[in-house]
Amino acid sequence: MHALKVLKSLPLLAIVLETTVGALPAFAAEKELPPKATVNDVIKASKATEWRQLDPENTLYMDIPSGRVIIELAPPFAPNHAANIRSMVREGYFDGLSIYRSQDNWVVQWGDPNEDKPKPLKTAKAKLAGEFTVPLKNDTHFTRLPDRDGYAAQVGHSNGFPSARDPKTGETWLAHCYGMVGVARGNESDSGNGGTLYAVIGNAPRHLDRNITVVGRVITGMPLLSVLPRGPAPMGMYDKADMMVPIKAVRLAADVPAAERSHWEVMRTESASFKAVVEAQRNRGGPWTKVAAGHVDLCNVPIPTRETGK
Amino acid sequence: MHALKVLKSLPLLAIVLETTVGALPAFAAEKELPPKATVNDVIKASKATEWRQLDPENTLYMDIPSGRVIIELAPPFAPNHAANIRSMVREGYFDGLSIYRSQDNWVVQWGDPNEDKPKPLKTAKAKLAGEFTVPLKNDTHFTRLPDRDGYAAQVGHSNGFPSARDPKTGETWLAHCYGMVGVARGNESDSGNGGTLYAVIGNAPRHLDRNITVVGRVITGMPLLSVLPRGPAPMGMYDKADMMVPIKAVRLAADVPAAERSHWEVMRTESASFKAVVEAQRNRGGPWTKVAAGHVDLCNVPIPTRETGK
Numbered sequence: 001m002h003a004l005k006v007l008k009s010l011p012l013l014a015i016v017l018e019t020t021v022g023a024l025p026a027f028a029a030e031k032e033l034p035p036k037a038t039v040n041d042v043i044k045a046s047k048a049t050e051w052r053q054l055d056p057e058n059t060l061y062m063d064i065p066s067g068r069v070i071i072e073l074a075p076p077f078a079p080n081h082a083a084n085i086r087s088m089v090r091e092g093y094f095d096g097l098s099i100y101r102s103q104d105n106w107v108v109q110w111g112d113p114n115e116d117k118p119k120p121l122k123t124a125k126a127k128l129a130g131e132f133t134v135p136l137k138n139d140t141h142f143t144r145l146p147d148r149d150g151y152a153a154q155v156g157h158s159n160g161f162p163s164a165r166d167p168k169t170g171e172t173w174l175a176h177c178y179g180m181v182g183v184a185r186g187n188e189s190d191s192g193n194g195g196t197l198y199a200v201i202g203n204a205p206r207h208l209d210r211n212i213t214v215v216g217r218v219i220t221g222m223p224l225l226s227v228l229p230r231g232p233a234p235m236g237m238y239d240k241a242d243m244m245v246p247i248k249a250v251r252l253a254a255d256v257p258a259a260e261r262s263h264w265e266v267m268r269t270e271s272a273s274f275k276a277v278v279e280a281q282r283n284r285g286g287p288w289t290k291v292a293a294g295h296v297d298l299c300n301v302p303i304p305t306r307e308t309g310k
Numbered sequence: 311m312h313a314l315k316v317l318k319s320l321p322l323l324a325i326v327l328e329t330t331v332g333a334l335p336a337f338a339a340e341k342e343l344p345p346k347a348t349v350n351d352v353i354k355a356s357k358a359t360e361w362r363q364l365d366p367e368n369t370l371y372m373d374i375p376s377g378r379v380i381i382e383l384a385p386p387f388a389p390n391h392a393a394n395i396r397s398m399v400r401e402g403y404f405d406g407l408s409i410y411r412s413q414d415n416w417v418v419q420w421g422d423p424n425e426d427k428p429k430p431l432k433t434a435k436a437k438l439a440g441e442f443t444v445p446l447k448n449d450t451h452f453t454r455l456p457d458r459d460g461y462a463a464q465v466g467h468s469n470g471f472p473s474a475r476d477p478k479t480g481e482t483w484l485a486h487c488y489g490m491v492g493v494a495r496g497n498e499s500d501s502g503n504g505g506t507l508y509a510v511i512g513n514a515p516r517h518l519d520r521n522i523t524v525v526g527r528v529i530t531g532m533p534l535l536s537v538l539p540r541g542p543a544p545m546g547m548y549d550k551a552d553m554m555v556p557i558k559a560v561r562l563a564a565d566v567p568a569a570e571r572s573h574w575e576v577m578r579t580e581s582a583s584f585k586a587v588v589e590a591q592r593n594r595g596g597p598w599t600k601v602a603a604g605h606v607d608l609c610n611v612p613i614p615t616r617e618t619g620k
Contacts (some may be wrong), residue, residue, distance in 0.1 A: 104533045105488050132600065148460055150605040178415050178513045187597045203488045203513050203610060207594065207603035223414045223540040230533040284517065287497045290442065293517035295460040300513060 033292075036285025042276045043267070043304050050271035051306070052160070054219065054264050056253035058082065060089060061262065062110075062221075063248040064099065069221030070262060071181055074161050076138045077174045078131040078215045081183055085194040085215065086252060087124040093195060094250035100243075102228040103236025105202030109184060110247060111195050113238075121195070130189040131213045133171035139163065142172070143270050145278065147295050151175075151206040155298040157269035161217055162298050164209060174214035177204045177299035179222050183213040201226040204299035219264050219305050267304040277304060343602075346595025352586040353577070353614050360581035361616070362470070364529065364574050368392065369563035370399060371572065372420075372531075374409065374555055379531030380572060381491055384471050386448045387484045388441040388525045391493055395504040395525065396562060397434040403505060404560035410553075412538040413546025415512030419494060420557060421505050423548075431505070440499040441523045443481035449473065452482070453580050455588065457605050461485075461516040465608040467579035471527055472608050474519060484524035487514045487609035489532050493523040511536040514609035529574050529615050577614040587614060 037045075058073040075082040088094065094111070097119065101109035112119045141159035149155040152164035155175065162180070165172035174180060180200050185192030192213060199218050218225070233239040253261050267274050282296035347355075368383040385392040398404065404421070407429065411419035422429045451469035459465040462474035465485065472490070475482035484490060490510050495502030502523060509528050528535070543549040563571050577584050592606035 104536055130600075148458070150458055150460075150607055151603055189600060204607075205610065206607065207591070207605075207610065209603070210601040211599055226414055227537045227539055229537055281517070289521055290440075290499060291520040293461055293519070295517075297460055297514075297516065300515065300517065 033286030033289065035287065036283070037276065037280055038284075039277050039280045039302055039304070042273055042280055043306075046267065046271070046273035050268050050273045051265040052268055053308075054253065054266065056256075056261065057086070058216075059219075059253035059264075060085070060216075060250055061253060061256065062094070062250045064224060064245055065248070066224045067221060068262065069224055070219045070264060071216050072160070072219050072266070073216040074159075074174060074214075076140075076158070077134055077161070077163070077172070078183075078213050079134075079138075080128050081131055081192075081194045081213050081215050084124050084128055085197075088121070088193075088195055089250050089252050090255065091122045091124060092249075093119065093121065093124065094247050097247050099225070099228060099245035099247065100231075100238050101198075101236050102201075102230050102238070104230045106200075106205070106236065107182075107198040108201050108225045108228055109196065109198040110245075111184070111197060113244065121193075124195070125193055127190050128193050128213075130185065130192065132189070132210045133169075133173040136165060136167070136170050136172050139165075139172050141270060143274070145296070145298060145301070147282070147297070149298055151209060157274070157301070157303065160266040160269055160303055162301070162303070164298070171210075173210050175204070175298055176200055176206050176208045176212075176214065178202070179218040180214055181216045181218060182208070183215055185212065199225050206299070217303075219266065220262075220307070263308045264305055265308055269303065274304075277302060343596030343599065345597065346593070347586065347590055348594075349587050349590045349612055349614070352583055352590055353616075356577065356581070356583035360578050360583045361575040362578055363618075364563065364576065366564035366566075366571065367396070367562065368526075369529075370395070370526075370560055371563060371566065372404070372560045373558040374534060375558070376534045377531060378572065379534055380529045380574060381526050382470070382529050382576070383526040384469075384484060384524075386450075386468070387444055387471070387473070387482070388493075388523050389444075389448075390438050391441055391502075391504045391523050391525050394434050394438055395507075398431070398503075398505055399560050399562050400565065401432045401434060402559075403429065403431065403434065404557050407557050409535070409538060409555035409557065410541075410548045411508075411546050412511075412540050412548070414540045416510075416515070416546065417492075417508040418511050418535045418538055419506065419508040420555075421494070421507060423554065431503075434505070435503055437500050438503050438523075440495065440502065442499070442520045443479075443483045446475060446477070446480050446482050449475075449482050451580060453584070455606070455608060455611070457592070457607070459608055461519060467584070467611070467613065470576040470579055470613055472611070472613070474608070481520075483520050485514070485608055486510055486516050486518045486522075486524065488512070489528040490524055491526045491528060492518070493525055495522065509535050514607075516609070527613075529576065530572075530617070573618045574615055575618055579613065584614075587612060 060071040062069040073082045099110040100113040144156040162175040183192040184196040283292035370381040372379040383392045409420040410423040454466040472485040493502040494506040541548045593602040
């Protein structure tokens with residue numbers, strides 16, 4: 001029964017109605033907590049209208065030797081960078097470049113590893129003003145999370161992306177959660193252009209929020225990135241050519257024949273089911289859970305995705 | 311200059327005095343922020359007395375084909391489990407077992423994968439009451455973090471481990487941050503014994519706090535665990551024998567001849583330098599940082615470790 005025990009022991013999204021909260025003394029008699037819908041239960045019971053397809057104009061297919069990583073861009077939060085990345089993709093800029101950095105509990109990064117002889121651009125811009133925050137009016141889909149957050153006045157979800165905002169300054173920005181994709185830059189705010197991107201592979205580095213243009217989120221394929229061997233050079237850089245992970249191609253879904261597209265959808269974060277997902281994660285029920293957290297951190301909220309029939 | 315830009319772009323611990331806070335409008339003229347000591351600067355300037363050696367009685371060497379993972383046990387938070395793990399290690403219980411689970415953004419887990427024919431124990435106990443929380447008096451090293459936390463009334467550090475506490479209930483517990491090691495269990499609180507352990511490899515699953523006995527922390531070797539291919543079966547289980555990662559041996563440092571021991575030390579979390587580390591992470595300075603976070607999450611505080619001369 002040992003493996004069964006193990007199988008039940010750490011359900012990622014196995015969340016089940018809990019009425020009592022408060023820590024149990026270590027040796028107290030256990031109460032049976034009522035079962036509660038898990039995240040997976042909520043997903044199964046959701047309506048088709050509570051999901052949206054990815055927009056092909058905002059969906060990137062990055063093909064690496066181990067498979068396909070699909071990234072969704074978020075133009076409301078980074079309109080100029082999304083447009084520039086689209087241009088670079090259409091120019092074939094990323095094709096033949098590589099993943100050249102993997103730093104534990106931090107990021108995997110890709111783009112052009114050659115500092116001395118950078119790959120030339122065609123129509124895409126080499127520099128762009130940072131879009132670290134955008135005006136609140138850019139985001140018309142915000143659903144606020146009632147749970148408090150240390151890094152921002154308000155946090156929540158915007159059409160499938162974790163976001164934060166400050167009503168006092170009138171700004172909003174995407175939050176650095178696991179799987180979010182950002183634009184690497186140098187010391188100058190305008191030194192990035194989207195040609196060097198990274199995905200978060202560790203604990204959410206929220207202190208980077210408002211310091212970097214976050215352009216999107218990995219929808220599927222994180223396990224292809226997160227397992228890449230950590231680089232031996234400082235900051236996880238790969239310092240030998242044979243460590244580099246080649247990028248075969250990055251394409252925009254809109255440019256791929258419809259029959260060859262991947263079909264993924266994201267739960268609408270304004271839906272009733274998403275609200276139920278959040279609550280399922282915030283307060284798990286029995287029988288495994290003994291103490292419901294009573295809180296959920298922005299970056300611990302799962303944003304459900306699924307592949308649909310082709 | 312592209313790689314240089316990249317090299318500077320995402321310093322993990324490059325933290326540097328920032329006076330102004332508040333988001334910069336996207337196109338505002340940049341202010342130069344004063345430089346500030348980084349975490350690495352603080353480490354370099356720290357005194358020898360601000361570090362402690364690992365206690366050989368609480369230090370595990372887990373040898374897997376790719377190298378050595380060193381885990382420090384935290385007996386004040388899990389006295390019975392620490393003792394039972396010590397017994398199992400001394401019985402050779404873990405030797406020849408395997409890592410059999412790797413779930414993305416969640417955990418890597420090891421122990422006995424055979425449910426039908428579990429490896430017998432000798433003197434170690436097969437079940438132990440959960441040590442999900444312990445009385446406050448168990449922990450004599452708590453240094454509170456002033457930053458607010460959503461999951462607990464108080465958080466901070468206890469002799470090198472991230473911890474949380476509730477003065478109202480008189481309980482304290484270790485927090486599920488990246489690299490923390492916990493005891494897998496079934497639905498019953500007493501169904502774990504320390505023979506099945508996991509390490510956190512993703513965003514801190516703080517909702518597990520007070521639901522699991524957390525026994526310690528990986529001091530070095532996380533990159534050996536975090537890159538293991540994610541298991542294809544539900545919950546990241548490896549479902550074929552050849553996927554299993556063999557554990558060559560787990561030994562207690564105290565049982566290894568002194569000349570063969572690894573020598574790691576941890577910064578004392580009660581020290582002035584550690585306080586400076588926390589502040590360096592909370593409010594980074596220029597020139598890369600444009601907006602200091604003004605907050606640090608418990609699990610984003612680095613707890614410095616280093617290998618010393620042998």
